[in-house]
Amino acid sequence: MASLFTFDSDHQRVSSPWLSPSSTSDLSSSRPRQLGSGNASPSLLADHGVVRLEAEPQEGPVEYKLHLLLRSRREYSSSSTGQDRFQPYKLNEPRKEKPVSSHEKTRERRQRRLQELSTQLLWRLQQSSPYHDFSTSELTLPELPEADGSLEPPRPSKLLAGLEQSRGALYEIGVSDDGTLVGLTKDEMDESVKNLRAMAASLGCTVQLLKMVVVGSCEWHERKNHLNSPSQHQTKFEAREEGESEQNLRHHAELWVAEALVIPDLSSSRDILSGNSARDQSSIFMPDPPYEADHISDANSQGTSAQLRIALTGPTTSGKSTLLGTLSTSTLDDGRGKSRLSLLKHLHEIESGVTSSITQELIGYKDESVINYAYPHITSWTDIHSTAKHGRLVFFSDSAGHPRYRRTIVRGLIGWVPHWTLLCIAADDGENAPITQGGTASAQQILGTAGSGIDLVKAHLELCLKLNQPLTVVITKQDLASGISLKKTLSKILTAIKSAERVPFILPPDHNSSIPENGLRTLATSDNEKIQKVLDKMQESNSLVSVVPIVLTSASKGIGIRLLHCLLQSLPIPKSPTAYDFVGRALNPEQPACLFHVEDIFINQPLSHEREGSGHVMAGHMRFGRLSVGDFVSVGPFHVAGEKNGDMQENIASYTSPNSAASTMFRHSSADLTRITSRNANGPLAKSEWHAAKVVSIRNLRLPVTTLEAGQVGTIGVIFDRRTLLTQRMRKGMVIAIPSQHMTETGLQAAAGFTACFEDSNIDSVTPGSLVVVYIASIRATARVLHLTLLSDINGPMSNQAQDDDVFGLDEAEEKEHGTEPLIFGSDGITSVAFELLANREWIELGSQILVMPGGGVGLYSGSERGQKGVAGLECFVGKVIEVVD
Incomplete structure (x- = not known):
């Protein structure tokens, strides 16, 4: 829960156990052969040069299955693969409850068996996904294959949210867990594959048969009254031994082993992209592996829920992480940081209780419900997206508060461009008594003698006011503060807000001395009237910055938590940004079609001609415009090899002179500014600073989407031109842009x-x-x-x-x-x-x-x-x- 993106660069690969170590062992990096209708050509075991496979790995996307039948297996009199050593599968008897018919019993057991197998398939699919969050709220129960009576493969249902990035799961059917190639008869294999298709369809996936190998033969005896069973028509031949009873027949058949690949069905999204003319240029790029990170979901559009970004800041020990933990889990704190444990990333943060990094969390609101981890069936951000559809999503960014982490503090307030800032100030900050359990430390206790006389609250409050962003002040630890201390704290806050020419608005706190945890999961109707007064005040002033709401809370007693939830659900969201919000067209006529600021790097591997399939995954903020999967973009500026500081100084000197700064630095007209921004655009410096790439995947707050809109945050996966050799790694502070028509000729220009x-x-x-x-x-x-x-x-x-x-x-x-x-x-x-x-x-x-x-x-x-x-x-x-x- 502590990280915005749970991207794992060392995720499991889909590697076939039939391939030798010297062979290409990664199915996700090579295009599989065309299989037509999905049926692989039969082959003999001798063609593959193997006798048995390695034992089944406990983790990973490879699953060995002796069979996928929903019934008990037949018993064989002999088998060349030693199948008689294995006990036939027996369905577990259901618990004896009320009497039911034999047919209902059998159907119930078969349905339960199919559901268990589908859950196992989902787990294997997750093993090959670089993302670790999946939604189970929309899980569709698989239907028994014979329900529709159709011989065609079942049509995949809606792809389960979170499986778009999965590279698939590999099933070895007819293989025991220790790698022995046991095999199945043709009718058993067909039935197993049919069941696998039904399981995959319930998850929105399809099945491709990669191998069908004959590994041996078997015999079994069958009574004459069973000749009408489907197995009669699947055997290779029938024979009646001399002297044998006319009621018994001996059957002989080949034993098969199959390898099947289960992959997400992305045909609908690919059809949408097929009309994009930009994809005609894809020949210069790396080939699109079917199981690579370009999987997208058109059904999971992010445009149905309003998104509000909140930056949480404040002095250390003011209770920021504890407050966010209570908001996201509806868990009251015990005074020792119980509610914040799910937010902390590092061991030293858990041990010291001091946050040193930026952590993110997501909370949803719909009607009167708070969609957090206390809500039923919510285990990931993907579940929150699904449940809060047509409601509101609030994205929190919790940063450090200790002065030694001031760089992290500033990045949390500026980098992600929050809509609102929540400044947490402890109500007991003015207390001179020693720290009690859960109490707030003074500046001298935090900084030692160097902190004597320093006011940490004033420092954070002045920083937030200087940034001139919409601000809300949250008073924490109300239950620990005396009346005098709370009065001093409020007086300090009100004085600073009024001096900045803003209007403070104190929301009346709850009258209850303590609120149970189950009461934090819903919004109180009485709080809406209090919040509406604040909204009316903002509307009168026609500004989100002019009014500063103040909320009094206690994470251990639950005081003010519901009121804060109601405020977060109702805070106005600024308009979507445009390219000319900062400066009009007259002064800045040339802007890219879209601009994405890179805040973090998850996979950062320099690409070369020999390393195909590598890519870069970046997290950041969409400044303006729109970015879609399949778009061709420019990434940069990269550091130019051989560039020295002297070169940059010389560049600066060409425009500035210390002796005539006032006359030369600021007398450029709008035409001059245009000329300056495009200067040297065609030179070798500009060409090496920017590299072409293609967008292959996009996630908005962990939800796979096809498009990232202006003002949203997310991750973008790109692959560079195959001919591009990156000598420098990507870094924070770079941008991803689609050049405008004019910039396509002149190129993007970085600033020295x-x-x-x-x-x-x-x-x-x-x-x-x-x-x-x-x-x-x-x-x-x-x-x-x-x-x-x-x-x-x-x-x-x-x-x-x-x-x-x-x-x-x-x-x-x-x-x-x-x-x-x-x-x-x-x-x-x-x-x-x-x-x-x-x-x-x-x-x-x-x-x-x-x-x-x-x-x-x-x-x-x-x-x-x-x-x-x-x-x-x-x-x-x-x-x-x-x-x-x-």
Whole structure:
């Protein structure tokens, strides 16, 4: 439950036990031979050069089955494969309850047997999937093969959600668990395959026969009154021995072993993609393996549920993870972190109780129900998607709170572009008494003597207010705080919110002193009236940022949890982003058709001509546009081999000069900006920075989909051009884009530097030549400050010429006469800062938000920690990118 994506790069491969180690042992990386109607050509055991197979593996997608019959097997008088050593399968007798007919008993036992076999097949299919979550809420019970009476293979039902990425399961029929090739007669084999097709159809899969091998022969005796059985017509010949009773016949038949591959049925989705003209270019790409990661499900569209993204932040020991654990499991905490155990990723987090990484969780809402892990039949995110259909999905991103993990804190607030931020502040934060069980630690207890006098709550609150995002404050541990402490905490929060010109709105808490766990699974009707007042306030102000709801909660008593659920179900969702939300078309006319920011890498293997089938799986956020399976995209910017920092400095110098910064850096017109962004696009640098790739799989919050829409988060699997040799591994901060028509000719262009404007009066503490860490979308990079310039407004700098003309101070006198004061550097107006990226060139969108953290100097603890001037290392400056330089 702790990770957004449970992708396993070392998942099990579908390897045939008939192949030698020197042979190609991975069925998922090679296209199988065409089998026509699905029947393999018969062959002899001698053709394969094997006597027996290796023992059945306990785990993996390979299953050995002596047979798949739903009845007891016949007994053989002799068998060349030693089949008489094995006991015939006997159906378990049902428990004796009420009297039923013999026919009903038999049908019930056969149905139960078929269901058990189908469950085993599902488990084997999961073994070859790189994803570990599957939905069982829509599991269809298999029908007995003779129910329809049709001789045609059953039509696959709806593919079970989560099986789209499975590479299949391999069934060896007629083989014992120790690998002995026992075999079945032709009629038994046909019946077993028919049952396997029925099992596969119930899961939305199809069956392909890969091998039919004769491994021996057998004999059995049958009474004459059984001659009308189906086995009579399947035997090779019949004989009547001399002296034998006329009532007994001896049958002789061959014994067969079959290898069958069960794979998800993706024909409907492939038909949809067949009309895509872009797939005509697929000849330059790696072949599409039928069991590769390009499996998609058209039926599981993500557009039926509204999606809200929440970033959870706050000081350490404020109860963020505990609160999220209670929200996602409806489990009350015991004061020692019981409810948060399912969220923690690492052992040291469980031992220390301090979160150090970003973890994600999903909760659904539909009508008055909370769709979490306490809801019936919910075991994975896929189940939540299915159950909360036409409702709302809330995606939580829980980050660290300790000052030493401030980079993780900032990435959690910026990288995934949350719609709302939930700031958790402990109600007992103002207590000076020693920590009780579940109590909140002070800054001095967390940081030692260096933390004396530091206010962690103020540091986190100011950071959230600076980002200017929709904010909700959650007061935790209400049951542990005294009245005086709670009053001090609220006073601190209200003062900070009002100073930021926002309106705090305290939601009345629950009157109950304790709420049972089963009461946390539904929404209370009385809470809707409280939430509606907040929504009306936001609608009046016509802004999501202006009003800050405040909720008081307790994860151990359940106080405020239902109210918080109701608020999460009702919080407004911003409109879907577009390419020109930051800057209009006039200043930024050329944008890609779509843009995806890479936040994490799951499979990162450099591709070469010899390694076909390798790919990259990336998680991130869809900035704008739409990305579909089968699209051809550009991925980058990659680090160019041989590029040095000096090259980037030279590039910057061609546009900037320290002596004439104000006149050269900010006088570009919109036409100049277009020319700058496309400069060198046809050069060798741009060509090697961006590589063509094809999208082969997409998941939105773990749900396999065909398209990722603007504003959504998910994973994207790509494969690169076979002719492409990647010398650099993919990294966080890169982008996936579909170039627009103009960019198809000029190419995408990365930036070596940029300029940002800031309204913060303390920005003058960042001196030219100093090193800082910048955060832009998914980018976290080290940059050097080139120079600072004071701007009169956001549209342009103060003109040096105008300053030179006013040598007598006439303008100053005129300003005083009209009651205005002149701009003072670092205190009024807007200051622009030019930055140079040191490590890599990056894709930076004009108008995007930037967060700058000062670097250098001795930190709060020891060593050369960044953020010496900041409160608990969270001191930062938030601005906007106004120019990019290539």
